Amino acid sequence: MGNLVIRSTYTSVFVTSSAEVKCSLCVVGIQALAEMNRWREVLSWLLRYYHVPERLPPKILELCILLYSKVGEPQVMLEVGSSWLRDLSNKSLPEYGSLLELYLLRVLLPLGQFKGAEELVDSCDVLNSEQKLAFLKSICECQCQWTQQEEMHSTDKEEQDKATETVLGALSQKLLTMLTLLRRTLRSMSSHFYLLPYKKMLLATFLLYLVVVRLDPASPTSLPFLCKLVQLFRQAWAAVLSPIHRPPIQD
Secondary structure (H helix, E strand, C coil): CCCHHHHHHHHHHHHHHHHHHHHHHHHHHHHHHHHCCCCHHHHHHHHHHHHCCHCCCCCCCCHHHHHHHCCCCCCHHHHHHHHHHCCCHCCCHCCCHHHHHHHHHHHCCCCCCHHHHHHHCCCCCCCHHHHHHHHHHHHHHHHHHHCCCCCCCCHHHHHHHHHHHHHHHHHHHHHHHHHHHHHHHHHHHHHHHHHCHHHHHHHHHHHHHHHHHCCCCCCHHHHHHHHHHHHCCCHHHHHHHHCCCCCCCCC
């Protein structure tokens, strides 16, 4: 009988020690993954060893909540924390109250899950009436702040939309004015060019081509010819821009 008690005690101590070693190694693994910026793999890696969220040790659950809250992804722990807190075997643990508070403050309330938070507190038999009242008060205050922020954000968005519409309206009006002026200018230029004689335009284009493309202004032999060509070009240009002579009207 004594040997059986000793063996049972030894087995219990061995199992407890093994669980603590496993938990310690997982804590080191969580820290290593976080330092390597592989925090997205933490939860799936832990579930390989504990299989279900309800079996996670309190220390590991606390680290996971803090980790995913710090990286701005508290929704990852939404279902995991809910499953752990609703498990009957976990409610007898001394860390249950602190984990419940951490889950409310770091997961449910930042996500705006106010109704779920109230239901979780009301259904928790571990908390006394004073603790429940304190939690419900915190939830109510956070909900009021959330509502105020939503209203302010909505007001700012409406003002930005109005300002954007005003700016776009002014830009559209300016663009329309510019397009109208451009159309009038092009129409005036096109009508002016239609009235110019075709031969004079062709002569001016040809002279400009000779000056720019065919002749080398840096060559000394081309200077006398260039002077004459410039005079001819000025005469041609004056003829192009001269008023159009209309034939007299005969009775």
